[in-house]
Amino acid sequence: MPITSVTKDTDDLTMTVVAEFPVPVRRLWDAYADPRQLERFWGPVEWPATFTRHDMARGGESHYYMTGPDGEKSAGYWRFLSVYEGRSFEVEDGFASSPGVPNPDMPTMRMVFTFESTDTGSRVTTRTVFNSVDELEQLVAQGMEEGMTSAIGQMDEVLADLATFASGSGTTTQLLDDTHVRVSRVIRGSREQVWRAHQEPELMRRWLLGPDGWVMSTCEIAHEVGGTYHYAWEPEGGGEGGFGFTGELLESEEPYRSVTTERMVGMDGDGTLNEMTLTPVEDGTLLSILITYPSRELRDQVLATGMTDGMEASYARLEQQVLVPA
Missing domain, CATH: 3.30.530.20 (START domain)
Structure with missing residues (x-):
């Protein structure tokens, strides 16, 4: 004991x-x-x-x-x-x-x-x-x-249990209940660096890309509570199949917490509430996002799209291309 x-x-x-x-x-x-x-x-x-x-x-x-x-x-x-x-x-x-x-x-x-x-x-x-x-x-x-x-x-x-929580274990998704999902990843960088990477368009365009072969065509960030953001992606070189998200910044406590709504552009129905928290840990910064879905059905639909894999690709890119030592 x-x-x-x-x-x-x-x-x-x-x-x-x-x-x-x-x-x-x-x-x-x-x-x-x-x-x-x-x-x-x-x-x-x-x-x-x-x-x-x-x-x-x-x-x-x-x-x-x-x-x-x-x-x-x-x-x-x-x-x-x-x-x-x-x-x-x-x-x-x-x-x-x-x-x-x-x-x-x-x-x-x-x-x-x-x-x-x-x-x-x-x-x-x-x-x-x-x-x-x-x-x-x-x-x-x-x-x-x-x-x-x-x-x-x-x-x-x-x-x-070191392996489950250390950096290098990738992005994990936990189902907390029918409508709440927590996405977590340890990112090799300081909390201030990770926060900045979410606040500056020139940095976000370098890592928030999703699958290979896509570019971030629109990156309008909300910096003040009550402001609206708009992100959009399209295939590199143009073409059809683009998509985007928009929402409102509800809370912002630099450099550790932000809360936003999120809705896919052009889709009807309720969107999600996303609460991001950044916490210093031994290997860098623990990024946690609590996502609240309006229903279990929408939760399962979104997770089935490969959301976790897409987020992992972006966070790996963040480490490699934005937070690499000078």
Whole structure:
């Protein structure tokens, strides 16, 4: 068991959990930074978590829900109060009535996660600060200590799995539920570089091409919230078969998050909501896109087109042609 101590202090209104692992600090930090890894241990064994948002930056938010053995769901959220990469982060932690919507009937807490090296690897100390003795006792009585012990007990297996989450593993697609898909890839480049590659037309025209033999004929980027973007592609040298997408920029938090709508030009019906998050990790930048579809049918239609392969071709081109060292 990686947990070395659990301490409750009713004077300071805190519960402190210390756990040690035989891995470097960076590996341990990335397990919390990457939602694909975090959801494999943030929740007791019987209540696995699903993260629908995870912005590990000051002012960012995380939304998640845990699913019980009978299918019941319990939602929660984090609001990041501080992030010191590789060293610590602090969040407001609370219950939610649905992902991202705080439940006012339940208490909130502050949680401080501190990472440090040890002679045999690394240590994470999780210090939870409660608002009152009553709230501390209420949450402990509801099984908070047992839940954290069960959750952290799953981390050894996650930390040992390097291949699934490292750069070079390509673009992956996860079906979170009937209408939500998360696309992930580690890109060898800084967060600022990857953000810039999504903001400058001359750079986007070099990598956002899809299949070989196509060119980006239109690249109009929305830089202000409320603005409209328009991207279009056509066969190199001209000809028929071109297509395009348009949408609105709903949120933008440089350099880590943007939210847009997306609709194929000329198609009827509802489009998608695309939430892109950029997170520094050991091998570069983890790019995550949460796509919300209006229906399961449209989700399956889009995935059947080879969307993941097309995105991988573009991201590989981004690494090779835009982020290559000078």
